[in-house]
Amino acid sequence: xxxxxxxxxxxxxxxxxxxxxxxxxxxxxxxxxxxxxxxxxxxxxxxxxxxxxxxxxxxxxxxxxxxxxxxxxxxxxxxxxxxxxxxxxxxxxxxxxxxxxxxxxxxxxxxxxxxxxxxxxxxxxxxxxxxxxxxxxxxxxxxxxxxxxxxxxxxxxxxxxxxxxxxxxxxxxxxxxxxxxxxxxxxxxxxxxxxxxxxxxxxxxxxxxxxxxxxxxxxxxxxxxxxxxxxxxxxxxxxxxxxxxxxxxxxxxxxxxxxxxxxxxxxxxxxxxxxxxxxxxxxxxxxxxxxxxxxxxxxxxxxxxxxxxxxxxxxxxxxxxxxxxxxxxxxxxxxxxxxxxxxxxxxxxxxxxxxxxxxxxxxxxxxxxxxxxxxxxxxxxxxxxxxxxxxxxxxxxxxxxxxxxxxxxxxxxxxxxxxxxxxxxxxxxxxxxxxx
Amino acid sequence: xxxxxxxxxxxxxxxxxxxxxxxxxxxxxxxxxxxxxxxxxxxxxxxxxxxxxxxxxxxxxxxxxxxxxxxxxxxxxxxxxxxxxxxxxxxxxxxxxxxxxxxxxxxxxxxxxxxxxxxxxxxxxxxxxxxxxxxxxxxxxxxxxxxxxxxxxxxxxxxxxxxxxxxxxxxxxxxxxxxxxxxxxxxxxxxxxxxxxxxxxxxxxxxxxxxxxxxxxxxxxxxxxxxxxxxxxxxxxxxxxxxxxxxxxxxxxxxxxxxxxxxxxxxxxxxxxxxxxxxxxxxxxxxxxxxxxxxxxxxxxxxxxxxxxxxxxxxxxxxxxxxxxxxxxxxxxxxxxxxxxxxxxxxxxxxxxxxxxxxxxxxxxxxxxxxxxxxxxxxxxxxxxxxxxxxxxxxxxxxxxxxxxxxxxxxxxxxxxxxxxxxxxxxxxxxxxxxx
Numbered sequence: 011x012x013x014x015x016x017x018x019x020x021x022x023x024x025x026x027x028x029x030x031x032x033x034x035x036x037x038x039x040x041x042x043x044x045x046x047x048x049x050x051x052x053x054x055x056x057x058x059x060x061x062x063x064x065x066x067x068x069x070x071x072x073x074x075x076x077x078x079x080x081x082x083x084x085x086x087x088x089x090x091x092x093x094x095x096x097x098x099x100x101x102x103x104x105x106x107x108x109x110x111x112x113x114x115x116x117x118x119x120x121x122x123x124x125x126x127x128x129x130x131x132x133x134x135x136x137x138x139x140x141x142x143x144x145x146x147x148x149x150x151x152x153x154x155x156x157x158x159x160x161x162x163x164x165x166x167x168x169x170x171x172x173x174x175x176x177x178x179x180x181x182x183x184x185x186x187x188x189x190x191x192x193x194x195x196x197x198x199x200x201x202x203x204x205x206x207x208x209x210x211x212x213x214x215x216x217x218x219x220x221x222x223x224x225x226x227x228x229x230x231x232x233x234x235x236x237x238x239x240x241x242x243x244x245x246x247x248x249x250x251x252x253x254x255x256x257x258x259x260x261x262x263x264x265x266x267x268x269x270x271x272x273x274x275x276x277x278x279x280x281x282x283x284x285x286x287x288x289x290x291x292x293x294x295x296x297x298x299x300x301x302x303x304x305x306x307x308x309x310x311x312x313x314x315x316x317x318x319x320x321x322x323x324x325x326x327x328x329x330x331x332x333x334x335x336x337x338x339x340x341x342x343x344x345x346x347x348x349x350x351x352x353x354x355x356x357x358x359x360x361x362x363x364x365x366x367x368x369x370x371x372x373x374x375x376x377x378x379x380x381x382x383x384x385x386x387x388x389x390x391x392x393x394x395x396x397x398x399x400x401x402x403x404x405x406x407x408x409x410x411x412x413x414x415x416x417x418x419x420x421x422x423x424x425x426x427x428x429x430x431x432x433x434x435x436x437x438x439x440x441x442x443x444x445x446x
Numbered sequence: 447x448x449x450x451x452x453x454x455x456x457x458x459x460x461x462x463x464x465x466x467x468x469x470x471x472x473x474x475x476x477x478x479x480x481x482x483x484x485x486x487x488x489x490x491x492x493x494x495x496x497x498x499x500x501x502x503x504x505x506x507x508x509x510x511x512x513x514x515x516x517x518x519x520x521x522x523x524x525x526x527x528x529x530x531x532x533x534x535x536x537x538x539x540x541x542x543x544x545x546x547x548x549x550x551x552x553x554x555x556x557x558x559x560x561x562x563x564x565x566x567x568x569x570x571x572x573x574x575x576x577x578x579x580x581x582x583x584x585x586x587x588x589x590x591x592x593x594x595x596x597x598x599x600x601x602x603x604x605x606x607x608x609x610x611x612x613x614x615x616x617x618x619x620x621x622x623x624x625x626x627x628x629x630x631x632x633x634x635x636x637x638x639x640x641x642x643x644x645x646x647x648x649x650x651x652x653x654x655x656x657x658x659x660x661x662x663x664x665x666x667x668x669x670x671x672x673x674x675x676x677x678x679x680x681x682x683x684x685x686x687x688x689x690x691x692x693x694x695x696x697x698x699x700x701x702x703x704x705x706x707x708x709x710x711x712x713x714x715x716x717x718x719x720x721x722x723x724x725x726x727x728x729x730x731x732x733x734x735x736x737x738x739x740x741x742x743x744x745x746x747x748x749x750x751x752x753x754x755x756x757x758x759x760x761x762x763x764x765x766x767x768x769x770x771x772x773x774x775x776x777x778x779x780x781x782x783x784x785x786x787x788x789x790x791x792x793x794x795x796x797x798x799x800x801x802x803x804x805x806x807x808x809x810x811x812x813x814x815x816x817x818x819x820x821x822x823x824x825x826x827x828x829x830x831x832x833x834x835x836x837x838x839x840x841x842x843x844x845x846x847x848x849x850x851x852x853x854x855x856x857x858x859x860x861x862x863x864x865x866x867x868x869x870x871x872x873x874x875x876x877x878x879x880x881x882x
Contacts, residue, residue, distance in 0.1 A: 147823055149776040152750035180773035184749045243877075260880060261774045261814030268881065307755070310746040310770065312843060313620045314588035319743070322758055334746065337616035338697045340585040376812070378697030387583055407748060441679075444696060445704065445881040 013051040015068050020044070020054075023072035031056070034071040040064070041075065094171040094228045095137035099159060101177040102146040131221045131280065136228060139170070148178030148185075148204070153302035153411060156188035163193055163200060164298040172199040172227030174220065174238075179204035179258060182237055182267065186253035187408040187434070188302070190235035194432040195296040199232045201250070204239065206264045215240050215264040218280055222248035225282040234292050236275055239267040249274040252290055254405050254434045257376065270402050271377060271436045273443050288440075290433065301415030303329055308407045310334040310374060311341050317356035320363060329420070330368040330410040330427075333396065334403045339371040339380035340387055357394055364395025368410060368424050371396050372403040377444050379436055397428060400436040409434055449487040451504050456480070456490075459508035467492070470507040476500070477511065530607040530664045531573035534656075535595060537613040538582040567657045567716065572664060575606070584614030584621075584640070589738035589847060592624035599629055599636060600734040608635040608663030610656065610674075615640035615694060618673055618703065622689035623844040623870070624738070626671035630868040631732040635668045638689070640675065642700045651676050651700040654716055658684035661718040670728050672711055675703040685710040688726055690841050690870045693812065706838050707813060707872045709879050724876075726869065737851030739765055744843045746770040746810060747777050753792035756799060765856070766804040766846040766863075769832065770839045775807040775816035776823055793830055800831025804846060804860050807832050808839040813880050815872055833864060836872040845870055 011017070025031050027046045032039055033056060042058040053065040089095075132138060143162060144155055163173050177185060186202045193200065201223040205216035223238035226248075235253035242265045251269045260266035273288040305328045309319065323331050335341050343357040363369050371391065373380050379400040382388030392398070399406050410427060417423035430437070447453070461467050463482045468475055469492060478494040489501040525531075568574060579598060580591055599609050613621060622638045629636065637659040641652035659674035662684075671689035678701045687705045696702035709724040741764045745755065759767050771777050779793040799805050807827065809816050815836040818824030828834070835842050846863060853859035866873070 147776070147821070149749070149772050149778045149823060152778065178773075180776050181749050258773065258811050259813055261809050261811045261816060263814065263877075263880065266811065266814070304750055307752070308746055308748045310744055310839075312744045312840070313585070313617050314740055316743070318762070319758060322755060326754070336585050337614075337694065340583070340616050342585045342588065373697050375694050375697045375702065377695055378699065378702070380697060385583070387585060403746075404748070441699075444699065 011051060012054060016052065016054050019068050019070075019072065023074070025072055025074045030075050032073045032075055033066065034073075035066065035069070044072075089137050093135070093137050095139065095169075096224060096227055097166060097170040097173045098138055098140045099143045099162060099173065099175045100140060101144045101151065101155070101159070101175065102148070129217050129220055131217065132224055135221065135224050136171075148180040148182065151177065151181055151185060153188070153304055156185055156192065156408075157300050157302060159185070160189055160192040160298065160300045163189070163196065164300065167196055167198040167200070170198065172201070174223050174227070175200070175202045176220070177202060177204055179206055179239075179266070182239075183256045183258060183402070184404050184408055186235055186237045186251075186256060187405040188412065190253035190432055191409060191412045191434070192300045193235060193296075193298055195293045196235070196298075197233050197292075197294075197296055199227045199230065200235045200253075201227065201238045202235070202253070203237075206240075206262060206266060215245070218245060219248055221280045222278045225280065226250055226276065226278045226284060229282050230276060230278065230284055232275065232290075234290050237267060238278075240264040241277055247277045247279050250276045250278060252288075252433075254401070254432060255436070257402055257404065268446070269443050271379075271400075271439045271443055273440050299412070299416060302411045303414035304411065306330040306332070306407060306411040306414065308332045308334065308403055310403075311336060313342060315342055315356065317359045320356075320359045324359075324363050324366065328367055329414045329423070330370070331363065332399075332403055332406045332410055333369065333371050334374045335371050335380075336374060338378075338384055338388060339373055339382045339391070339398050340385065341371075341391060343387060343391060357390060360391060360396050361394035366420075368414070368420065368427055369396045370406060370410065370427070371398045372401065372406045374403070376402065377439075379439055397424070399428070401434050405434055447487060448490060452488065452490050455504050455506075455508065459510070461508055461510045466511050468509045468511055469502065470509075471502065471505070480508075525573050529571070529573050531575065531605075532660060532663055533602060533606040533609045534574055534576040535579045535598060535609065535611045536576060537580045537587065537591070537595070537611065538584070565653050565656060567653065568660055571657065571660050572607075584616040584618065587613065587617055587621060589624070589740055592621055592628065592844075593736050593738060595621070596625055596628040596734065596736045599625070599632065600736065603632055603634040603636070606634065608637070610659050610663070611636070611638045612656070613638060613640055615642055615675075615702070618675075619692045619694060619838070620840050620844055622671055622673045622687075622692060623841040624848065626689035626868055627845060627848045627870070628736045629671060629732075629734055631729045632671070632734075633669050633728075633730075633732055635663045635666065636671045636689075637663065637674045637686070638671070639673075642676075642698060642702060651681070654681060655684055657716045658714045661716065662686055662712065662714045662720060665718050666712060666714065666720055668711070668726075670726050673703060674714075676700040677713055683713045683715050686712045686714060688724075688869070690868060691838070691872070693838055693840065704882070705879050707815075707836075707875045707879055709876050735848070735852060738847045739850035740847065742766040742768070742843060742847040742850065744768045744770065744839055746839075747772060749778060751778055751792065753795045756792075756795045760795075760799050760802065764803055765850045765859070766806070767799065768835075768839055768842045768846055769805065769807050770810045771807050771816075772810060774814075774820055774824060775809055775818045775827070775834050776821065777807075777827060779823060779827060793826060796827060796832050797830035802856075804850070804856065804863055805832045806842060806846065806863070807834045808837065808842045810839070812838065813875075815875055833860070835864070837870050841870055 027044050042056040045055040056064050203219045203223045237251040237256050241247040241249045251274050255270050255272040257270050259268045276286045278284045380398040382392045382398045413427035414423045463480050478492040481491040492500050639655045639659045673687040673692050674684050677683040677685045687710050691706050691708040693706050695704045712722045714720045816834040818828045818834045849863035850859045
């Protein structure tokens with residue numbers, strides 16, 4: 011429900027949620043569909059014909075229009091030899107959502123041609139080839155899709171100056187980690203780009219994220235996999251995050267993506283101003299390794315964690331488990347207190363499982379390195395065969411499946427898993443990157 | 447291993463790791479035990495007789511002493527009627543660790559009397575009653591201990607001006623959430639205090655955290671449960687975090703604790719200067735509810751999450767599961783893509799389980815509210831009976847066990863779980879608290 015003030019306005023204007031309307035504000039007129047309230051009840055949300063939401067206060071005039079949401083002209087692609095050319099692979103998600111009328115929620119259905127035609131700045135800047143590679147929420151994107159996207163990029167990158175993958179934001183960091191490993195040393199820039207819902211501000215961050223990504227591709231001299239998202243709430247700069255060290259840190263802010271333990275690669279604005287912060291070194295040999303073994307899991311530990319939960323992975327043919335431990339890589343293994351009954355059973359399970367699969371330790375702190383040598387409990391867990399990996403739990407999960415996908419033999423897979431292939435291990439934590 | 451320079455110094459001084467030595471630096475002499483290197487190889491770490499580590503560069507003289515680590519005089523408690531009196535409950539952890547000679551790692555073994563005698567500032571400030579309530583790593587602290595500590599506090603708080611609980615840092619935020627719920631409206635200040643390993647700087651943050659906590663207790667006019675830890679790396683101020691909205695965000699920094707979605711309650715320094723940032727309102731009726739049902743779990747979702755993992759909880763008599771979803775509270779439930787075979791089975795499992803237990807959704811973003819009304823997938827998950835809760839996954843887990851501990855009936859437990867009892871629900875996200 012909207013606030014009384016907004017509901018009053020709707021009543022007086024004789025319109026309701028779902029109606030296609032003309033809106034007059036400060037002498038300007040816009041057309042769009044009235045959306046149900048999902049955020050601030052004092053802000054009327056209107057889905058404009060461009061596909062993006064606008065938030066409006068009650069100082070507007072509303073008039074119902076008898077027609078449907080305008081059908082847009084199909085995007086006509088005209089190649090301009092003087093411009094660089096990028097490939098946009100579209101996977102689904104907020105960045106290309108349109109209203110799902112039945113529920114009032116958004117559902118992925120827009121084509122890339124729609125994106126490009128609605129962002130003329132992109133057409134001014136580059137030649138665009140757009141392709142729909144999936145129609146899927148980011149939450150449903152998994153290893154099969156990562157491999158599909160990587161295969162496409164491996165096949166087509168030489169024909170373009172760079173590639174943008176658009177997707178829903180929720181799992182961008184899993185996808186970027188997978189692409190960074192599968193396409194290690196790719197000689198072209200690959201940027202994963204999303205848009206956060208921004209009904210609170212009534213504007214979309216999709217345009218800026220896409221244009222900044224295109225600017226970085228054509229002017230950045232970058233090769234490798236990054237994530238391009240808002241730097242802050244000011245709509246001025248985007249950050250290019252390293253694909254293996256980035257994470258969604260807020261459920262809704264446009265600046266929710268943050269580099270973890272590393273600095274971002276660069277900041278870039280829509281005019282193409284680029285400031286490099288921390289360059290990434292790539293090797294010259296591009297040999298795509300587009301594999302993944304799905305028999306991996308990510309398990310978060312917590313006080314009172316029931317060790318029997320781990321037995322599922324033992325009994326169901328899993329080949330690897332990433333534990334998200336506490337602090338430096340600890341787990342509730344060694345209670346010396348009278349209250350704990352299952353003394354050492356978690357440690358026993360770790361020891362047993364480490365003989366059959368790769369069991370690795372990360373930290374739920376998110377920031378900072380894992381170091382299991384500091385405390386006696388950590389040493390016991392190390393002794394049980396659990397291997398510490400200083401990377402985000404999300405990147406560790408992807409690295410694990412990717413390593414196991416390459417090697418049938420467990421020891422060889424473990425060796426690959428523990429080897430720093432594409433800079434995925436955090437060797438030195440950058441203190442500037444903490445909560446920044 | 448230490449750097450060549452440090453190893454040289456040790457060799458020339460004819461001492462090795464584990465030796466008790468006298469160290470001369472700038473004319474001052476200290477005694478302590480040479481520790482193995484766990485951080486910067488260029489910094490020699492010496493465990494002083496006070497129990498704290500000091501980091502030293504090579505510009506020192508070292509002489510081996512033939513005696514053992516000095517035994518300290520037992521702390522003699524002298525009550526001073528002019529001072530306020532605090533109760534320190536000691537549970538174990540880094541804050542009171544001493545060297546574990548066999549492994550070179552630390553192991554909890556110091557008594558509270560040792561703490562107080564090694565921190566004379568504390569004795570100058572307040573009368574202290576110290577008690578060992580457990581000898582346990584924070585990772586092994588679970589609901590039984592939370593209840594033990596809460597019971598002690600409920601029984602004894604009226605005799606003191608405030609209570610400090612010292613513990614290892616890894617799970618402070620789980621403990622503080624449990625105490626905040628079990629002791630809601632306690633009319634005295636209860637502060638959970640820990641210390642981070644600080645071998646990188648060669649100093650301990652234990653002293654400052656404890657003295658700041660004591661200052662806030664005697665001068666803050668506060669009642670309720672908070673966490674007192676370093677604000678930054680400058681050793682100048684501590685923050686008092688709300689017990690229900692705090693999280694360890696870095697594996698090793700002394701300023702790793704951060705308020706999540708709420709501002710800290712106050713900043714305080716060792717001289718007792720206090721700046722309130724965001725006061726917490728408590729009610730007047732203190733009725734401790736010291737219960738917990740252990741049949742709860744915390745499960746992190748991720749791309750490709752195998753829904754069968756949830757069946758463990760169904761089959762093993764669990765009464766509640768906190769899901770750590772992606773973004774606004776999403777899950778890989780609804781792939782519309784040809785690649786996903788287990789179409790909707792995760793949703794089916796959620797629906798089935800929601801009839802038998804409480805299944806709640808939080809977000810792995812850590813920051814920001816959950817909102818499952820925005821996307822059609824979120825709506826489907828809501829429709830399956832999963833309830834969204836805007837709090838950290840860690841606080842949600844504690845709230846779930848606490849709610850189920852009070853109510854045998856599932857519906858009543860769910861009602862309590864979804865009711866804001868002690869301000870645990872994040873009603874309004876404070877933008878200032880994001881990554882701050």
